[in-house]
Amino acid sequence: MTNILHVSASIRGDESVSRKLGNRLVEKLATASEATIVTRDLAANDLPLIDADRFAANLTPHEERDDNQQALAGIADTLIGELQAADTLVLSLPVYNFTMPSTLKAWADLVARAGTTFRYTEQGPEGLLTGKKVxxxxxSGGTPMGSEIDFLTPWLRHFLGFLGMTDVEMVAADGIMGIDGEEKIEAASQAIEALTPDKLAA
Incomplete structure (x- = not known):
């Protein structure tokens, strides 16, 4: 049994290219092996930004929190639980202003919890969410992935690796606002269809 967590961030609903491609990938993953699927639509959830009180609550052990801290830390507990339970993580992301949607940054700030999803050691930080396929x-409308104006993918690889997720595969439909946009979307779709069972999460 595979547990798939699908996190999407586009504000464009069913019109979103990243969402359509991500949904197709999740369908393919679920077909390759019996799976449970948890969907987290960041655009449909008003994730809170980290402030001093929420930061302190998130770092306080569960059994030591007061009622207010339990309420403040609740959403982070839920998001972290979803991530811990997943064998496979699928991120469906648009590029906004050369980088990530603000909702993805809010999600990242909530799931990065010292002592839970990573820890500090004498050798430096150690990610605790290991053994997952991402x-x-x-x-992207106009930002080529891997270019000097792509600030999303380097950050994303570093952040995922910081939490212990180093097996990361990316599929990009970039520059889709150009005259060959449809061709680039089709190429990304074909890249997803070309994934073979041995390249899909077991």
Whole structure:
């Protein structure tokens, strides 16, 4: 049994290219092996930004929190639980202003918890979310992935690796606002269809 967590961030609903491609990838993953699927639509959830009180609550052990801290830390507990339970993580992401949607940054700030998803050691930080396969599906209107104006993918690889997730595969439909946009979307779709069972999460 595979547990798939699908996190999407586009504000464009069913019109979103990243969401459509991500949904197709999740369908393919679920077909390859019996799976449970948890979907987290960041655009449909008003994730809170980290402030001093929420930061302190998130770092306070569960059994030591007061009622207010339990309420403040509740959403982070839920998001972290989803991530811990997943064998496979699928991120469906648009590029907004050369980088990530603000909702993804809010999600990242909530799931990065010292002592839970990573820890500090004498050798430096150690990610605790190991053994997971990550697929990232990206749609960009005009920012080429891997270019000098792509500030999303380097940050994303570093952040995922910081939490222990180093097996990351990316599929990009970038530059889709150009005259060959449809061809680039089709190429990304074909890249997803070309994934073979041995390249999919077991």
């Amino acid at each position: 697929y990232v599906v990206i749609a």
